[in-house]
Amino acid sequence: MIPAFAVQSLSKRYPHFALEDVSLSLQPGTVMGLVGANGAGKTTLLRLLSGLAAPDAGTVEVLGHRLPEAQADARREVGLASEDMRLYRGRSLDWHIDLVRQIFPSWDDDYAATLVRRFDLKPQQTLGGYSHGQRVKALLLLCLARRPKLLLLDEPTTGLDPVARLEVLEALADVLRDERRSVLFSSHNTADVEQLADRIAFLHAGRLVADADKESFLDQWRRVLCLGAAPPTLAAWPEVAAVRSAGSQVEVRVRAWREDLSDRLAAAGLRVERVDPMSLEEIFVTAVRTGGAA
Amino acid sequence: MYQQIVDQITARVMAGDWAPGQALPSIRELAAGSGVSVITVKRAYEELERAGLIATRQGKGSFVADRPDQARQLLEAGLDRALDEVVTQAARLGLDRQQLHRRLDEHLDAAPSSNPSEGSQS
Amino acid sequence: MSDAPRGAPAGAPMGPRVPALDQLRALAMGVGVLFHAALAYSPWLFPYWPTASDANWAGIDALVWLPHLVRMPLFFLVSGYLAALLLERRGMGGLMRQRVRRILVPFLVAWPLVHLSVSALTGWAATEVAAPSPFLLAVREYLAMPDPPDLPLSTGHLWFLWYLLIFTVLLWVSRTLEFDAALARLGPRSLAPSAIGLPILLWPGFMLTAAPHPAPESLFPQVWALLVYGPFFALGVALHGRLDALAPLRRWLWPGAIACLALYLAFLRQLPPGPVGPTTPWAIAALEAMVAGWGTLVCLVAGLRWLDRPRPWLDRLAGSAYWTYLLHLPVVFAIQYLLLDVAWPWPVEFVLTVVATFAICLATHALLVKRTRLKRYVG
């Protein structure tokens, strides 16, 4: 099966930032969440994957098309929406739909009409009168209704109110029904990634620090609450990401949890009170603060 | 998150919404319908299959297992986990056995559904 | 990708093509032929009109200027109505294509032909006619000059097409810049009272030109002509789909007609013996504006009332109206140049001119246009 995308040893250098040696691929029918702090390289990676930027080293293949050479062919099957993308303020949604449907033969009129209703958009109104949430939904509609094989979304839920965010997530979840279609989306909102993604790719300072299926990724991390005094070497244990002491309580954040860790902590003089799974948000913050080693 | 899916399915089987032998929605269908990732639903199905509540036949999808008492066992396992947690919390507070019993009785009295004669709330 | 409607949605209310308007236009066309044939016998125009005859009659001037004040406004009004109809049915692109085919192309083709034929006829008349009009004498002097100066470009009697193109472009401008939407928000709600206020809009236009007004034949759009004919075109656009709005005016038909006649007589009395120009005093212009504005409304309301049935002779006239419009003036000139050397009483010459012109126009229409490809353009 042709992967939705596959990049090999990808590098792209800008004067103040470089994406270094990224290898990553996505199987069809999968949703990948791209996580990383501002400036981690998410936008650069998405630009490389949409063929808008040419890599300095390495290869990019999207739906079997080599990029950036076959960028037009690839973008015919890719839906691309980014946070810094705007529609024409003086024109209506209908006008945009008319433009996009002429370019993409795969345009689905019925689905577009469904989305217009579901997103509660006024197709004849000019975009200048739309709220931010409506503009994001309009942009997403233009991507979704052409039924792309791969959706590349940069921050699709940023700045949306909870209702609009839910509508957008539901529309994205619709994509899951078709096992040949794939999604890569970056988000600051880790709850969205946690809910929707099958895989998680974690970028930090231009490098890929994690690439795993979501459940096993989350499964590796634990927050362990102990009583006692933490030994000074504890923070240096390879599986320990962070240690924080407050009185007699010690919170240990573990990046590679194994059952035998309880016993080893006990042996180090700590009584394990409870072991909790961590949310992606907590993992993200911990990993970024400790230098990205996820 | 997959725990929510597990609980949902268990509850529906217990309530009789889904009869033994009935086909479950496909993983993708359920994922799209409830807006969670495919892998989460997959993991929940695997968990339910391990517990014997559902069965997966190759190429035909998943079905509710023929022995619905498995669902009960699953719920009982959940109750046990919750009770373990209660016991741990009580130990932290230093409650003795009798005090804990009393607290539990108080909660049972306060819960509206505990007395069938009062009828269930809508 | 156009914001114009892609064909009207099914079941949408749609203003029909009103047969009364076609017949009204045909009548206005017929009056036009009578008007141009009659000018040869007008004492006022004797110094300027090419075919001016010695046999003129003072009554002509009292008779011809009344229909003249009304017939061109009626043309513009009906054209505005039809433009709005096309805009609704086919969108802006469709309207523009239709205007290119029906107006721009005929204009570009007919312009040099009319120009050449009229100059050839006039040149011939200037040299050959034994009793030339003052105009022909001037032409004779001009032709005798060793290095005659260039004459300014003129649209001739095709100026109507030229202004129709300008108004169509202005309609597009107004739609694109959403002037008409703004006007609909700000302007009066009901149509009939604003239609009655029409003379106020026409007044400055009539002040800026001579009285009775000449034809705006320059290629430069004349401000007065834009101010006088623009409101009629706009009223036609506004009336599309709302002809019922004129119903309240029906009661005023007879009083209005009589008032217009009275105003027209006042207008004639105010004029010194002969036309005034190059501009018109405000009082005369006001009378002219009222006669033109209300007279046109009277004709429109009367037309809607009585011209609702098919009438074979009017329909035939309507079918050939465009062709007649293009052709009639060179024909009238040709006939009247020949008649300059014949000393018949003017009514005989006039009737002869009119009958021959109609006969030639209708016959050539039947022969050259009705069943040929020309029908697409000038049918």
Added chain:
Amino acid sequence: MSFAPNLPLIRLLVVKDWQLFQKQLAAYVLAGIIALALLGLAKPWAFHLGATLLLVVLVAAACFAISTSLLVERKEQTLAFVMSLPVTPLDFTLAKLAGNLLTFGVPYLVLLGGTAMVILGTPIPDGFVVFAVLVFGHVLLAYGLSLAVAMRVESEGWNTFVMIASMVLVNPFIMVIGQIDAIAGPARTDAITWSAPALAILAAQILLFALAIAWTAWSLGRRPAFY
């Protein structure tokens, strides 16, 4: 990379730019009709007002054609939307150039025709047509250079500077050709004389304009990617 331009898509993008330009075009057309009506009044004050209005419309059309399709698109981030469509840098460059030449070319040619009509149809000496064509040539060249810079340089300040500077140079240009006897002399007569200096200046204007456009198309069209 295929170097065959995707013509249907380029056409769509050009139509898109044309539609976005329509409101401006409508304003220019309105100003043009007003200018012609003023000229038709045949009064000296109206003539000067009308001629000035024509020149203003010409410069405004040149500047705003570039501004709408390039600077505003960049500033309002609609460029990102266009680039999300299946366009190669070559398609994009050609579409932008074609769209710009159309949105500028239509008002430009209409105004050129209108100006010729004014000169030939009024008592102005017909020989003035040559002078007027050279002024139009200057605006064409200024427009071509501004377009080439706008396609390449992202800085709005630089773009505005080049646009205004090149357009304002029309005044010294008029003074200079007014000093050349071979051009200024025949402009006062009714004979249309294409003298050697006039032809040389016109040829240079057209050549430089074509070079600016061709160089932009070549250098931007062969980029492998946008970033």
